Amino acid sequence: MQDDRFEQPLQDAARAYHEPPELDAPTRDAMWEQIDARRAHGVSSRAWWAHPWVGIAATLIIGIGIGRFAPFDRGAPATPATTTVASANTASPLPALYEPTTSQYLGQTAALLVSLPAETHGGRADAQFISRATNLLLTTRLLLDSPAARDPKLRSLLDDLEPVLAQIVRLQAGENTTDLDLINQAMEQRDVMPRLRTAAADLSAD
């Protein structure tokens, strides 16, 4: 079976195949800095849902969802006379059918956005992260087309989240950090995360 004619070409092919460059000291140090930083921030291969912030974010956003929408459904909205966020109570009621989905969606979206910096490396995100973003994008569009979007505040939030999630989904093909920069810019320009925090604060004041 052995044929000596093939040995030299096979050797040559093996020698030339993806020949690694010399690993110089600066590259070695740069990689270590990344590793050390990621270790320091606790970014590891553990499951995303095991991170502490997921529970915090989910609790926060589910609280927002329940706090915002439960009174509407009861038909007896809380009406504190002194509140400055009374506009929230002018919204159309969120159908009870959509409450669980909306609450879950808000929690998962907040968790995803909070984890964005840690989950992207060199402008790319891993497949699992992209899959989560894709599912959330689909849910966003479904909610936008549903009676849940009659609530103007929710609709406004969904309108802002939809392009952000769409850009995150694009990170799967990202070759540079441009897309990530655009996402961060969009989130900053639309004040996505501050609005969530403000909403939470407003609700706690209700």
Add this chain to the structure above:
Amino acid sequence: MSRSHVTLPDTNVPFPSAAAGGRSGEQALIARVLDGDRIAARELYDAHVTRVFRLAFRLTGDDERARELTQDTFIRAFSQLARFRGDSALATWLYRVTLSVASNLRRKYRRLERETDLTAVADLATGGPREADPDLRDQMAAAIDGLPEIYRTTFVMHDVEGYTHSEIAGVLGVAEGTCKSRLFIARGMLRKVLAPFMKE
């Protein structure tokens, strides 16, 4: 099929278990890392990074991806170091982690890469793509890229990076005989690619 068939490239980097002071020194280093000693972590990294990076580059063929794979390997290795029981050399375990992470990354990049399957390798053997890309080296590289992962890994580790069958078997968790069979099959596939050129 012996290793003497291949003149090994620049694999003059020592197998790191020796470089790290043997198994006892290795265990002491691991204990320090697990105690949170960052200097020890850097020592462990320095002892293994060259071989890990070389393997990563051979598997990915891309500098950026090789660095990403190397970093992810060490991140995962440090996070799972407490689970390392010392049944094998740390280097062996580390290469196992490298291959596992590489497999994940390979799936991640699958859509971005031209995937050549067995059929494509056969096409190369029949001369299909040869007109489009007559360069033998490129054809061979494409053929190696297109080998099923278990064969490619074995070929890369043995014929390209110079690991012994014993080392590869330890890393892959298979018998040495399995490792030899895989290499035999891999080389057979590559010979099919070479055959049309050898007739000239």
